[in-house]
Amino acid sequence: MAAAGEELTSVGYIRHHLTNLQVCAGESGLHTHCEGAGFWTFNIDTMFWSALLGIVFISLFRMVAVKATTGVPGRLQCFVEMLVEFVAKTVNNTFHARSRLIAPLALTIFVWVFLMNLMDLVPVDLIPYAATLVGLEYQKIVPTTDLNTTFGLSIGVFLLIIFYSIKVKGFTGFIKELTLHPFHSKNPFLQAILIPFNLILESVTLLAKPISLSMRLFGSMYAGELIFILIAVMYSTNLVIGGLGGVLQLGWAIFHILVITLQAFIFMMLTIVYMSMASQDH
Amino acid sequence: MNINATLISQMISFAVFVWFCMKFVWPPLIAAIEARQKSIADGLADAARASKDLDLAQAKAKDHLRDARKQSAELLEQANRRRSQIIEEAQGEARIERDKILAQGQAELEAAINRAREELRGQVAVLALAGAEQILQRSVDAKAHADILDKLASKL
Numbered sequence: 445m446a447a448a449g450e451e452l453t454s455v456g457y458i459r460h461h462l463t464n465l466q467v468c469a470g471e472s473g474l475h476t477h478c479e480g481a482g483f484w485t486f487n488i489d490t491m492f493w494s495a496l497l498g499i500v501f502i503s504l505f506r507m508v509a510v511k512a513t514t515g516v517p518g519r520l521q522c523f524v525e526m527l528v529e530f531v532a533k534t535v536n537n538t539f540h541a542r543s544r545l546i547a548p549l550a551l552t553i554f555v556w557v558f559l560m561n562l563m564d565l566v567p568v569d570l571i572p573y574a575a576t577l578v579g580l581e582y583q584k585i586v587p588t589t590d591l592n593t594t595f596g597l598s599i600g601v602f603l604l605i606i607f608y609s610i611k612v613k614g615f616t617g618f619i620k621e622l623t624l625h626p627f628h629s630k631n632p633f634l635q636a637i638l639i640p641f642n643l644i645l646e647s648v649t650l651l652a653k654p655i656s657l658s659m660r661l662f663g664s665m666y667a668g669e670l671i672f673i674l675i676a677v678m679y680s681t682n683l684v685i686g687g688l689g690g691v692l693q694l695g696w697a698i699f700h701i702l703v704i705t706l707q708a709f710i711f712m713m714l715t716i717v718y719m720s721m722a723s724q725d726h
Numbered sequence: 727m728n729i730n731a732t733l734i735s736q737m738i739s740f741a742v743f744v745w746f747c748m749k750f751v752w753p754p755l756i757a758a759i760e761a762r763q764k765s766i767a768d769g770l771a772d773a774a775r776a777s778k779d780l781d782l783a784q785a786k787a788k789d790h791l792r793d794a795r796k797q798s799a800e801l802l803e804q805a806n807r808r809r810s811q812i813i814e815e816a817q818g819e820a821r822i823e824r825d826k827i828l829a830q831g832q833a834e835l836e837a838a839i840n841r842a843r844e845e846l847r848g849q850v851a852v853l854a855l856a857g858a859e860q861i862l863q864r865s866v867d868a869k870a871h872a873d874i875l876d877k878l879a880s881k882l
Binding site for chain 2: 491514547
């Protein structure tokens with residue numbers, strides 16, 4: 445569907461699907477683009493769906509955790525424990541320091557990102573159409589196709605990396621790691637020359653972590669969503685192309701099951717690896 | 727698609743979810759899993775121990791069985807020995823008894839023979855006396871000739 449008063453075209457359709465529902469500072473009501481608000485704009489749909497999915501994850505797991513029995517588990521408990529054990533094993537294999545945070549962090553990332561990615565498999569028009577019926581014109585339901593979500597996650601991980609680096613190595617140790625590697629010299633004068641190069645290299649390495657983390661997830665999910673939208677455009681042409689679109693959508697959705705799981709796993713795995721690197725003293 | 731304040735809200739919700747997970751989700755679940763792992767490990771250890779116990783018990787039972795068999799064989803042998811001993815004893819006793827009975831019989835027989843002989847001797851003496859009387863056609867004083875008669879009788 446196009447926004448009210450707009451002609452139904454492919455471009456409009458696609459643009460409509462890629463537009464967030466926003467509220468802007470200094471303006472009342474819901475918008476699709478805030479001219480003057482700049483940074484202080486909130487993507488209501490992204491926030492709503494990510495929070496909803498996070499609450500689904502948290503409440504489901506909390507429910508199982510409360511009722512968890514050490515005896516013969518039920519099916520739901522089995523499923524949840526399978527995930528927990530999978531994450532625990534992955535963490536134990538990669539992260540060798542003791543930490544109460546890392547495993548729950550990895551579990552949260554894996555399940556939450558997976559659930560947010562899973563929204564990609566919901567037919568692209570279903571929820572936006574339902575939203576139109578209750579008066580919301582725009583609705584982007586996959587939070588991970590919003591850079592804000594992926595950057596929110598990766599910056600959180602980035603802050604933890606810095607926190608753990610300083611906690612384990614101390615502030616001076618962290619600074620040393622940034623300045624004395626990879627080029628190191630016994631000669632103090634030579635070392636002084638090498639410090640800027642080291643700092644540039646290490647800063648890039650450090651900053652590349654959150655950026656690659658978020659861009660990977662965002663790119664993968666955005667591209668996937670875009671292809672679903674393009675397939676959906678095919679339905680509006682004619683019967684033959686529409687039928688082909690149906691086949692394509694099924695194929696892409698099945699393939700996407702792999703992609704969304706893989707992306708969630710990669711995000712979790714890299715988080716563990718980065719945290720492990722941060723917690724290791726050289 | 728621009729970065730905006732949503733970023734901050736997403737970071738906050740991320741932090742809240744991680745905190746909640748760390749506080750209220752992960753510990754009970756991992757505790758339940760570890761408790762079950764422990765109970766399974768204990769169960770397996772128990773099963774191994776039970777099977778070892780079973781092996782021991784079986785070996786012991788086999789030992790007992792062998793002992794019992796040996797004992798029974800011994801008992802049987804003993805009984806056999808005892809039987810032959812009893813038989814032998816009985817045979818000995820019977821032999822003694824038989825000898826006794828035989829001896830007694832013999833003695834009785836001899837006594838009877840002697841008696842008969844005495845009788846006969848007496849009778850023979852009488853007969854001889856009677857014969858002699860007849861021959862002599864007179865009575866012989868038995869008393870006077872008693873010594874002769876006795877000598878005769880002892881010769882018989």
